[in-house]
Amino acid sequence: MSAVTTDTAPAAAAPAPPAETVLEASGVVMRFGGLTAVNNVDLTVRQGEIVGLIGPNGAGKTTFFNCLTGLYVPTEGTVTYKGRVLPPKPHLVTQAGIARTFQNIRLFANMTALENVLVGRHTRTKEGLFSAILRGPGYRRAEREGRERARELLEFCGLGAKADHLARNLPYGEQRKLEIARALASEPGLLLLDEPTAGMNPQETRAAEELVFAIRDLGIAVLVIEHDMKFIFNLCDRTAVLVQGQKIVEGDRETVQNDERVVTAYLGAPLEGTTAAQEDGQ
Numbered sequence: 001m002s003a004v005t006t007d008t009a010p011a012a013a014a015p016a017p018p019a020e021t022v023l024e025a026s027g028v029v030m031r032f033g034g035l036t037a038v039n040n041v042d043l044t045v046r047q048g049e050i051v052g053l054i055g056p057n058g059a060g061k062t063t064f065f066n067c068l069t070g071l072y073v074p075t076e077g078t079v080t081y082k083g084r085v086l087p088p089k090p091h092l093v094t095q096a097g098i099a100r101t102f103q104n105i106r107l108f109a110n111m112t113a114l115e116n117v118l119v120g121r122h123t124r125t126k127e128g129l130f131s132a133i134l135r136g137p138g139y140r141r142a143e144r145e146g147r148e149r150a151r152e153l154l155e156f157c158g159l160g161a162k163a164d165h166l167a168r169n170l171p172y173g174e175q176r177k178l179e180i181a182r183a184l185a186s187e188p189g190l191l192l193l194d195e196p197t198a199g200m201n202p203q204e205t206r207a208a209e210e211l212v213f214a215i216r217d218l219g220i221a222v223l224v225i226e227h228d229m230k231f232i233f234n235l236c237d238r239t240a241v242l243v244q245g246q247k248i249v250e251g252d253r254e255t256v257q258n259d260e261r262v263v264t265a266y267l268g269a270p271l272e273g274t275t276a277a278q279e280d281g282q
């Protein structure tokens, strides 16, 4: 009699189910007259991922973001969020669950930090115009809850003490954080960040890195454009490289850093601050 049967053998660990696809861009093309700014780009972002998008100036990164967020209607291709084709209107894309920040800060300069975040909540507010005019109990409750949530988000982004400061009086790094808090106010499932550390000092960049990890830990997937390679490779599970509108490579840090086409795209210069040896020595 056999001592070991298949019944008693330990079961092989079942492979983890693949994470849900949050964003799926397929064959996205964006032409401006004779210029093809984005050329047949595919990109997938899954639940729990931080994905990077890098490339030299003019590679088409922001144009691609604009195609994902309804600012541009792609010339060809489709973009889906959690399996549904996105409507080509920015406010409907936000309502669907995608929020973004911009390369150039777009805050309401003469409003407080709290008010800026409250503006970001408008896609999640059910109260309509009449309710606002009548200021009934439903409206007042929604307003109170909105303010509480906005304060929570400011706290989360390290701006708890700045709620009543005018946006224009905040230091640059804090304005960038406020943009993120405002984007989070729409309760997104995917956050797109366009150069979130532009103009930041190293300390602020490090804090931004921690903030993005914390956002991911909330269950929000992140797609980030950055020129700071160290930031990208510290942060991202996967990075896609755009050159002249085309995705030339996508993968983990080693795959991207060791790809000759990427090095060539960056004029033959090694990607600053990114080699494994440099990292080990830090």
Ligand SMILES: Nc1ncnc2c1ncn2[C@@H]1O[C@H](COP(=O)(O)OP(=O)(O)OP(=O)(O)O)[C@@H](O)[C@H]1O
Binding pocket: 032, 035, 037, 055, 056, 057, 058, 059, 060, 061, 062, 063, 064, 103
């Ligand atoms: N609205 C537009 N009309 C015409 N051309 C445009 C428009 N927007 C972008 N472009 C062109 O498309 C190309 C890609 O620009 P895009 O801003 O997407 O690049 P990028 O990778 O984001 O660059 P950067 O890193 O400098 O921000 C550039 O040649 C740019 O001049």
